[in-house]
Amino acid sequence: MWRLRRYSSWLIVSFFSSLSFFQTVQLSKLSFHLTAKSGNAKTGPMAVSTSAKSTCSPTCPFLDNGCYATSGPLNLHWLKVSSGERGSNFATFLSKLQELPEGSAFRHNQAGDLPHNLGKISETFIRKMIVATKHLRAYTYTHHSLKVGENLSLIRKANRAGFTINVSCESEAQVDDAIAHNLPAVVVAKSTESRVTWHTEGGNVVVVCPAQRSDTVTCSDCMLCHKRGKKVAIAFLAHGTSKRKAESHLS
Numbered sequence: 001m002w003r004l005r006r007y008s009s010w011l012i013v014s015f016f017s018s019l020s021f022f023q024t025v026q027l028s029k030l031s032f033h034l035t036a037k038s039g040n041a042k043t044g045p046m047a048v049s050t051s052a053k054s055t056c057s058p059t060c061p062f063l064d065n066g067c068y069a070t071s072g073p074l075n076l077h078w079l080k081v082s083s084g085e086r087g088s089n090f091a092t093f094l095s096k097l098q099e100l101p102e103g104s105a106f107r108h109n110q111a112g113d114l115p116h117n118l119g120k121i122s123e124t125f126i127r128k129m130i131v132a133t134k135h136l137r138a139y140t141y142t143h144h145s146l147k148v149g150e151n152l153s154l155i156r157k158a159n160r161a162g163f164t165i166n167v168s169c170e171s172e173a174q175v176d177d178a179i180a181h182n183l184p185a186v187v188v189a190k191s192t193e194s195r196v197t198w199h200t201e202g203g204n205v206v207v208v209c210p211a212q213r214s215d216t217v218t219c220s221d222c223m224l225c226h227k228r229g230k231k232v233a234i235a236f237l238a239h240g241t242s243k244r245k246a247e248s249h250l251s
């Protein structure tokens, strides 16, 4: 009887140990790519990164279903980063970021999201990125849910430290919710949207991305995704070959 109880306890411990093994974020196994000076016409000559596809949020509605990054040359690049053929491990990526000149503009993730464990953002990733980007004008976006694990406090922590993480939304209600949580928000709008700016029901202002309204504005000139008023959200008009699919998620 005693042996049976001991065996049962061992089974329970083994079961939970194996669960924690599978839940461990192995940042060292993920691939990240840094382009120190992008040739992209929209971003302009600034630093941009790409993260392996496994960083994408399981709650992103565009996951394999309308994501702008899954077509054209960006998709080919993303596939190579995701397979490890291109890019470097997290430690090397951090070193490369630290070597960028003081005050450089840096867009993290032209494709990809924040490394996570079943939707819970990696605390180690956020902590190390805050240190590696503190000399930069750095920003990114996330589709990770604010309701999962410590996501809300980690995103807040990064924003407070100057590494801007915009909450990606599909509705104005989500924009109002993110801003009510004191977080910067961006939202996808229909490709046919003709307004340049408007108000949400919550009284926040939505402004269409200037680079989508002018051929002469680039992110490196604009930088609204890094710094803007607390009640201002950026709208991105659905574009690319998947825009119809993307629009089907809007509300």
Ligand code: SF4
Pocket: 208, 209, 210, 211, 212, 217, 218, 219, 220, 222, 223, 224, 225, 226, 234
């Ligand atoms: S709002 Fe400005 S920084 Fe953001 S994507 Fe558009 S041009 Fe780039």
